[in-house]
Amino acid sequence: MNSTNRGLNRLLVTAVGILLLAIGAAAAVGAWLPGAKDTWTPISEGVNTQTSSWLQQTPFPGADFSWLLLAVVAVLVIGIILLLVFAFRQGQGRTGTIVSDRTPDTGRTIVDVSVARDALSDALGARDEFLTTSVSAYDVKGTPVLKVSATCRRGVSPRDATTIVEQNLEALDALLGRQVPVLLQLSGGFRARVQQSTRLQ
Known part of the structure; x- marks a missing residue:
């Protein structure tokens, strides 16, 4: 990206x-x-x-x-x-902001990518299904998009891993008050060699 x-x-x-x-x-x-x-x-x-x-x-x-x-x-x-x-x-397109809003009532609201990174890394890092996780953000046609990469342990089902990540993404959406587009990349594991799921809008 x-x-x-x-x-x-x-x-x-x-x-x-x-x-x-x-x-x-x-x-x-x-x-x-x-x-x-x-x-x-x-x-x-x-x-x-x-x-x-x-x-x-x-x-x-x-x-x-x-x-x-x-x-x-x-x-x-x-x-x-x-x-x-x-x-x-090459490698450009990264952004440090996942939410940037300006309204007459509240003014400008900015949410840094570190908020999502810390929340998701802590939540997914506590799960035994994952070995490593990383979270970054990219600007795709003017829209901030999260990229969540996770390495699964051997034998973990891609469907189970996706469900776990999506549950934590829903919690993040509730925290932010909006649904953030996400590219999910799972790798590793015997049954989870490569699995991608996207919430791009």
Whole structure:
């Protein structure tokens, strides 16, 4: 859950994966096939000749180098900047507030995520069904959403674990006076390998 488009994530990962796969396959073919070197040599010489011709035909005014080199450097810089922006955006979307209301009568009401974290962690931590629990909050399209992650003990039924968590979520809703959207993630245990339940509205 972050602010980066999921489709863009997958497209970038796929493109980089295909590129690395192609490079690796080409290197493997060149190392294993005896005739690969003889085939690649004239191709590389042709590419070098064509590249040199392009550089000679596109001189930068008042300099002894081609403007194509500047274009390549500019493209690389832009690519690096985009990759840095993409990397820094990963993991974002977290929020420290689960309730933020403003009314004429009561003014502004803010409930920090630590309230939900402490309440749920204490309640679920006292249960033998769970080994570990964690609570965090994310901003999803302007709406605070809790993410509750719990690791179940071996043999715990996902249905039983979900029921326990939902009961504590109902108590939290009663405390807050509203129902907070929740993403529940259960893991661990022999019968509870991966189970997800959502209360996203």
